[in-house]
Amino acid sequence: MKILPPALAFLAVFLSVPAWAQPACHPATYAAPDGDFVVLVPSPAVAAPALRYQFRDGRRGATSDPAAPLRCGAASIDVQGQAWKPIAFRETPATFASVGSRLNGVLIEPPGDDPQRPLVVMVHGSERSSPIGGLYGYAMAAQGISVFVYDKRGTGASEGEYTQNFELLASDAAAALDKARSMLPGRTGRAGFFGGSQGGWVAPRAATLTPADFVAVGFGLVASPIEEDREQMVSEVRAAGLGKDAEALVGRLSEATAALLLSNFTEGYDALDAVRREMAGLAWTARIEGEHSGVIARMSNDELRRVGRARFDNLELIWDYDAVAALRKLDAPLLWVLAGEDREAPIETTRGALLGLASEGKTVDVYLFPDTDHGMFEYTTAADGSRRATRITDGYLKLLGDWIKGRTGGTYGRAERLSPR
Structure with a gap:
């Protein structure tokens, strides 16, 4: 019989312990001493009691995965032998009125009282699920940003009928920013919007309905739904x-x-x-x-x-929506991040339109992450051509956080910054 060294014997015993017998993971955002972070939240895609984890560099998975790069403890998590502590966010529920409906949201504030801390309203896409308690809001807050997330009308705890009418959704987003600002007297600096996917149609329009200092968009389209x-x-x-x-x-x-x-x-x-x-x-x-x-x-x-x-045609979609005209009305600086191999929102027309606006003098920063699909996901491709998402590409979340804070610099994974020719 082969005798293992003490350290290996302990590891073998630890790995043999059933997942249910190991310390339960607690939903929270955990920070490393150097500012890195990981978000742990419940998810329909992960069987309870396991949680979905998301690192700043884009790695994601379930805490129950045997290869998960973290171990949960009672008051912290262990990542490669280092204790990461939970961030004590301040979370304040809120409701606000917009176009005849009462909408439900939550303001997430990082610890401390920084009078110049930026504020971002998360404008989500076409999904019907609630973003409250989700990964994106906490991933932004972990980077020192106040975040307002809300259920779009007809979803979650918000009133009204679910719709994909960009004008109505933009009115809701503008009302959300007004509400968030009212909750942060003396505790916010620049304020604006982030929109993902369909939010790329909604967020820029919202910024023309209420004062906004910036708009950031990920994997959206500067094209109509018909296009x-x-x-x-x-x-x-x-x-x-x-x-x-x-x-x-x-x-x-x-x-x-x-x-x-x-x-x-x-x-x-x-x-x-x-x-x-x-x-x-x-x-x-x-x-x-x-x-x-x-x-x-x-x-x-x-x-x-x-x-x-x-x-x-039952969701009031504006089929021939003029996205370029909406961006021409926008005065706020714009960040647009493209997924280089986006099958759901192909980038050719969008890329040309954005660089055209930049050449006209609009303040537009355009970044492209190669080999990524919708959602900024890296992927593997099966023999039949189908794709399986593996992770959010490294650098994407950090780029969003830095740009919203007005501090971009250095490299962001494999991102390419595009410029007009």
Whole structure:
């Protein structure tokens, strides 16, 4: 029988202890002496009692994972032999009125009373889940920023009907910033918005409805929802190795479905039928999705007339929203962070529009993280082309925090700062 050294024997015993017998992890944000941090929160994606963890450098997973780089204790966590202590945030529940509805939010403040501490309102995307108690708010607060998170209308504890109307959502976001400011008399400096994904349409518009000192956007679009649909299909045919004829065909499909959407499904059927005839016999067209066009093309005209609007146009989306015009009205400095291989929000049109605005003299900082998908996720690719997210790319969270604080400098992982030519 082989005898292990004492240290290895202890480690073997420790690793053999069932997860339920080890100290339970407590939801909190834990900080290292050098300012690094990790957020631990409950998550529907993680089986209780385990928690989701998120490090500043983008590593994420479940505390129950055998390879998790942390161990939980009663009053701290252990990360590579170092004790990380919980940050004592001040969290204040709040409600505020906006366009006839009462919305629910929480203000998160880092310890201490810094009269110049920045404030950011988190404008979330199209999801229906509550951001309160989620990773992003605490990840920003851990970097010395006051954070206001709120349930968008019709979700969480907020009143109203769920909607994707950018104008209404922008009014809500503006009201959220006004509320957060009123809760921080003498305890805030610059104040503004961060919007992810759909929040990239909402946050800049909100900053034209109430005074804002900055707007930051991650993996959003400077394009309309109709343009998003077309770009997704173009991205699909390129990924499949198809040529320019295929790109032109999905462009015509997008034009036809746009006519349906903009006319409340009363016009555009002749154009759609013409595209369907072109698609007939082309095997690859059965795999085209886009945001909506692939499904529309595979439905009958009778079905589209009967239930098309109820299925595709029931959330008051502004299909031809002019995102460039909205940004031209924006006076506040703008940060826009692009995911280089974003399949959900392809970046080609957005990148060109942002650099065009910068060349016109708008204060726009554009960063691109290569090899990342929507959400700034790095990923692995399966044989069938599907992707599995592995982590948020290193440098993204730190870039957001530094830019909001007005202190950008150095490198942020593999980020590339883009400039007009």
